[in-house]
Amino acid sequence: MKEVALFYGTYTGVTGEVAQKIVNELGADKVDIFNISKDGDKMENYKKLIIGTSTWSIGELQEDWNDFMPKLQKMDFTGKTVALFGTGDQVGYPDTFLDGMGMLYETFQYRGANFVGYWPTVGYDFTSPLPLLDHDHFVGLAIDEDNQPELTDERIKEWCSQIKPLLGI
Ligand SMILES: Cc1cc2nc3c(=O)[nH]c(=O)nc-3n(C[C@H](O)[C@H](O)[C@H](O)COP(=O)(O)O)c2cc1C
Numbered sequence: 001m002k003e004v005a006l007f008y009g010t011y012t013g014v015t016g017e018v019a020q021k022i023v024n025e026l027g028a029d030k031v032d033i034f035n036i037s038k039d040g041d042k043m044e045n046y047k048k049l050i051i052g053t054s055t056w057s058i059g060e061l062q063e064d065w066n067d068f069m070p071k072l073q074k075m076d077f078t079g080k081t082v083a084l085f086g087t088g089d090q091v092g093y094p095d096t097f098l099d100g101m102g103m104l105y106e107t108f109q110y111r112g113a114n115f116v117g118y119w120p121t122v123g124y125d126f127t128s129p130l131p132l133l134d135h136d137h138f139v140g141l142a143i144d145e146d147n148q149p150e151l152t153d154e155r156i157k158e159w160c161s162q163i164k165p166l167l168g169i
Contacts, residue, residue, distance in 0.1 A: 004167050005032040006050040007043060009062035014145050015054045015087045018152065022050065022085065025160040030169050037064035044075060048167050049113075051140075052085040053104055059096035059128075061103050069107070078112035083163045084140025085117075090126040091147045098142055102130030105139040116166040117141060117159060123151070 004026070008019040016035070023031045031050070034042055043049065053062045060066070086101025109115070119138040133139045141159040143152055 001045065002030055002032045003046070004030060004048040004050065004169065005034060005042065005046040006052065007034050007036050007040065008052040009036045009064040009068075010054060011056060011062055015052050015062070018085065018087055018143050018145070018156065019050075019052050021153070021156050022052075022160060025156055026164060026167075026169055035064070036068050040068045040071060043072075047079070048081045050083045050085070050163075050167075051104055051108070052087070053100040054087045055093070055096060055098055055100035058093060059099040059130075061100040065100065065104065072107055073111070075111060077108055080113050081167065082108050082113040082115055083117035083167065084108075084115065085143060085159070086131060086138075086140060087143045087145055089146040090124055090144050093128075094126040095128055096130075097124075097126035097128045097144075098131035098138070099128055101138070101140055101142075102128070102132070105131070115139065117163045119155075119159060123148075 008015050010016040023033045086098040088098040090097045119141045
């Protein structure tokens with residue numbers, strides 16, 4: 001078992017691909033990767049987590065995360081470190097862009113987690129308040145494969161170099 005684990009939820013596969021890229025960037029020998037639809041119960045074994053979701057149905061959490069919510073709401077993340085990432089569509093859904101990531105932030109925060117990997121809002125155009133830490137920062141990495149796919153690899157690279165030392169990798 002590795003020290004860090006990434007858990008993702010995906011519907012059409014986009015968040016799964018981003019998850020794999022993040023693991024490749026951090027080192028596949030350093031980070032375990034799990035789909036929340038199958039392996040959510042393993043989350044309690046790790047102290048350092050990377051958590052990713054897309055947003056669906058205009059402001060809803062990806063459905064596998066939704067299904068896992070009752071279990072998540074019973075877990076204790078006190079003393080644990082969490083880095084969040086989200087995928088969404090800022091042009092199609094500006095009012096609910098990355099709401100799923102915002103919802104997971106609220107849940108993990110309420111359950112005691114410490115966060116790393118906040119991300120600047122420069123270069124995005126949207127109005128949803130939920131994924132924001134403050135006016136200038138998202139609560140985690142923001143990926144828009146629908147409208148800015150050319151920026152994804154660069155964003156992942158920069159975010160990973162930011163979180164690497166904070167996760168002790
Ligand atoms: C019907 C529909 C509703 C969506 N709703 C949202 C939304 O409210 N907010 C958002 O940021 N993205 C929304 N999206 C975009 C998806 O989140 C985005 O394409 C994402 O990358 C899909 O990732 P996945 O394949 O890993 O689930 C929506 C897409 C569709 C087709």
